[in-house]
Amino acid sequence: MNLFIAALGFSLASAAVIGLAAVSFTLQFAVSDIINLAAGEFLTLGAYLTYAARLIHIPLWPGALLAILVAGVLGVAVNHFCFRPLARRGVGPFSLMVVTFALSIIIQNMLVVIFGPSSFTLQFGGSTRAIALGAFVLTTAQLITIAVAVFAFAATWIVLHRTTFGISVRAVVNSPSLARASGIHLERISDGAWFLAAALGAVAGIALTVSTSSADSQLGYNYLLYFMPAAFFGGMGKITGAVIGAALVAFATTVGSLAIGSQYENVFALGILVVVILIKPDGLMGTIRAPQVEH
Amino acid sequence: MEYYIITLAIIFCSDAVFALGLNLQYGLCGIMNFGYIFFYALGAYVAGAAALGSQHTALAHSTGEQFLFGLNVGLPYPVNVLAAAVIGSAAASLVGLTLMRSLRADFAALMSVALFLVAYGVIGNLTPLFNGYLGLSLIPTPLSSGEPSWGYLACCVIILILVVVIAVGITTSPMGRRMRAVRDRPDVVQSLGKSVFRTRWTVFVVGNGMAALAGAMAVLFLTGFSPSAWAFAETLNVYTAVIVGGSGSNLGTLLGTLLVGVGVVQGVLFLPPDNSVPYLIPSLQWVVLGLVTIAFIAFRPKGLVPERPPRRVMVDRPGRSIVARIQGKLGARP
Numbered sequence: 001m002n003l004f005i006a007a008l009g010f011s012l013a014s015a016a017v018i019g020l021a022a023v024s025f026t027l028q029f030a031v032s033d034i035i036n037l038a039a040g041e042f043l044t045l046g047a048y049l050t051y052a053a054r055l056i057h058i059p060l061w062p063g064a065l066l067a068i069l070v071a072g073v074l075g076v077a078v079n080h081f082c083f084r085p086l087a088r089r090g091v092g093p094f095s096l097m098v099v100t101f102a103l104s105i106i107i108q109n110m111l112v113v114i115f116g117p118s119s120f121t122l123q124f125g126g127s128t129r130a131i132a133l134g135a136f137v138l139t140t141a142q143l144i145t146i147a148v149a150v151f152a153f154a155a156t157w158i159v160l161h162r163t164t165f166g167i168s169v170r171a172v173v174n175s176p177s178l179a180r181a182s183g184i185h186l187e188r189i190s191d192g193a194w195f196l197a198a199a200l201g202a203v204a205g206i207a208l209t210v211s212t213s214s215a216d217s218q219l220g221y222n223y224l225l226y227f228m229p230a231a232f233f234g235g236m237g238k239i240t241g242a243v244i245g246a247a248l249v250a251f252a253t254t255v256g257s258l259a260i261g262s263q264y265e266n267v268f269a270l271g272i273l274v275v276v277i278l279i280k281p282d283g284l285m286g287t288i289r290a291p292q293v294e295h
Numbered sequence: 296m297e298y299y300i301i302t303l304a305i306i307f308c309s310d311a312v313f314a315l316g317l318n319l320q321y322g323l324c325g326i327m328n329f330g331y332i333f334f335y336a337l338g339a340y341v342a343g344a345a346a347l348g349s350q351h352t353a354l355a356h357s358t359g360e361q362f363l364f365g366l367n368v369g370l371p372y373p374v375n376v377l378a379a380a381v382i383g384s385a386a387a388s389l390v391g392l393t394l395m396r397s398l399r400a401d402f403a404a405l406m407s408v409a410l411f412l413v414a415y416g417v418i419g420n421l422t423p424l425f426n427g428y429l430g431l432s433l434i435p436t437p438l439s440s441g442e443p444s445w446g447y448l449a450c451c452v453i454i455l456i457l458v459v460v461i462a463v464g465i466t467t468s469p470m471g472r473r474m475r476a477v478r479d480r481p482d483v484v485q486s487l488g489k490s491v492f493r494t495r496w497t498v499f500v501v502g503n504g505m506a507a508l509a510g511a512m513a514v515l516f517l518t519g520f521s522p523s524a525w526a527f528a529e530t531l532n533v534y535t536a537v538i539v540g541g542s543g544s545n546l547g548t549l550l551g552t553l554l555v556g557v558g559v560v561q562g563v564l565f566l567p568p569d570n571s572v573p574y575l576i577p578s579l580q581w582v583v584l585g586l587v588t589i590a591f592i593a594f595r596p597k598g599l600v601p602e603r604p605p606r607r608v609m610v611d612r613p614g615r616s617i618v619a620r621i622q623g624k625l626g627a628r629p
Contacts (some may be wrong), residue, residue: 034319035401035402035404035405037329037408062521064461082589085593086589086592086593087591091592091593091596093398093400093401094321094325094327094401094404095592097327097401097404097586098534098538098587098588098592099592101329101531101534102300102531102534102535102585102586102588102589103585103589104587105528105531105581105582105584106581106589108528108581109578109579109581109585110578110582112574112578113574113575113578113579113582114510116572116574117574117578145553161443196328221527224408224412225409226413228405228408228409229409232402232405262418263416264416264417264420266412266413266416267416267417269414270409272394272415273405273406273409274409274410275403275407276391277402279408293305
């Protein structure tokens with residue numbers, strides 16, 4: 001029983017990171033209708049940019065903030081210089097998915113070219129000190145991760161529900177043509193959403209690196225199989241759904257790895273994905289808008 | 296030099312079979328399959344284990360290699376390659392039952408990623424199955440005495456020719472037309488009473504059977520196979536080959552394999568190795584492959600050899616084609 005509660009505490013920390021990544025992934029899908037296989041690379045970019053900031057002697061926290069902003073700008077750049085021109089050329093959703101796949105491999109390998117193939121750590125003093133909260137035992141790094149995630153979720157929610165920009169984003173998600181007809185600048189909004197998504201991904205990547213204390217160029221790719229099922233479980237394009245899905249995936253993988261062995265924990269995450277897609281392809285929360293035309 | 300020519304030729308044969316299978320799926324039928332390389336791996340493992348079982352060398356035994364849970368099934372040369380293709384198709388027929396249902400096609404593509412990742416994790420961690428992350432090694436190459444032989448190359452060429460004949464046969468048959476219709480207008484196919492699912496499923500099984508065949512051809516020559524050989528990124532090689540060559544065109548796919556698979560991937564090995572940064576060239580190679588893929592999708596989506604536009608069917612014979620039959624029923628004559 002104690003083990004179970006400890007698992008619950010641990011899954012809370014991983015749910016925070018999975019949730020950030022899943023929200024990033026799902027938000028980006030919501031505005032662009034592309035399943036982005038390079039979504040994990042924004043996690044990796046966040047971690048690497050923080051690492052780069054530290055290499056030039058910027059302390060961890062300001063460095064992380066800088067990294068998040070730069071990652072957001074890179075997200076806008078990807079949308080602006082890659083996906084939008086391609087979509088304008090009439091490239092179909094299939095080919096765009098291949099593009100995201102190619103992009104993911106380009107980013108991974110560019111990072112290896114620039115930073116070398118070895119892994120690195122992002123730690124701060126006392127980050128592995130354990131703190132007991134009732135029955136939960138969490139490290140300082142995990143607690144900070146959870147706090148940062150809660151803050152990021154709250155900020156995202158406020159941005160999406162309480163600002164003009166957020167309302168425009170939700171309008172674009174619901175109906176791009178209607179949004180355009182009501183005078184919303186579609187491209188500016190989608191750029192903004194990409195910034196938000198990429199920045200959230202970077203936050204997730206930094207949090208992941210701090211709490212697991214190691215990262216390499218495969219960081220985000222390896223995490224794909226956690227946040228993708230989470231986003232799917234909640235219904236693609238649904239922010240709250242993604243957070244709930246993240247909690248479920250985190251819990252299932254933690255319990256699963258306790259029961260069978262940690263090397264198979266990703267099988268549980270993907271098991272959720274397969275079951276959800278088979279039973280209810282549009283996720284357990286809400287519906288997908290009009291099915292996209294198959295090419 | 297002779298050694299190198301044989302090596303390249305055998306790798307080309309295997310890669311070409313691999314790419315032709317993907318062209319059937321992606322190019323002709325519009326199936327997005329990011330788990331494609333899993334079937335290649337499955338074929339490689341089956342053929343490798345069967346070859347090891349038939350000729351289990353004392354050396355391989357002493358390294359503690361384990362496969363198929365200690366089951367020693369030995370199959371002689373052509374049979375083990377065939378067995379790989381059959382098992383690959385059988386696995387695809389099961390997976391296809393779920394994957395090829397009429398979900399949103401991009402969700403199915405995502406599920407193929409999931410399938411790949413699950414299979415990768417299980418095969419890597421379940422050591423008794425195919426020796427885990429260490430993989431199979433010391434697999435005997437047939438028709439040779441330790442060196443790559445013209446005999447094995449000849450067998451590979453024969454297999455390639457057979458596969459080309461099958462691929463071209465499918466492309467030009469009524470089935471091929473139905474595949475293109477499923478790719479371009481699935482709703483029309485459905486409305487004509489043809490099953491989109493059955494078309495996709497058939498193509499999925501045939502294409503993945505080719506992947507398994509390609510894996511078997513490669514593994515018997517490479518003499519070893521481990522999960523690092525079928526990492527997710529490797530899928531990009533074959534996608535690039537099909538896209539550069541011309542998706543939907545068998546000739547283009549062969550050309551793309553020659554340019555990408557042999558030209559870029561193998562050609563890089565000729566570059567002088569820089570020992571101070573050994574990771575640089577492989578990483579840059581991936582970057583180049585990715586950029587080439589994106590550039591082709593952007594600027595030349597039809598590839599070097601575009602798919603031939605569908606021939607107008609003039610013959611009004613039942614069973615000849617959907618278009619001809621409708622035109623016959625409507626009394627229209629082209």
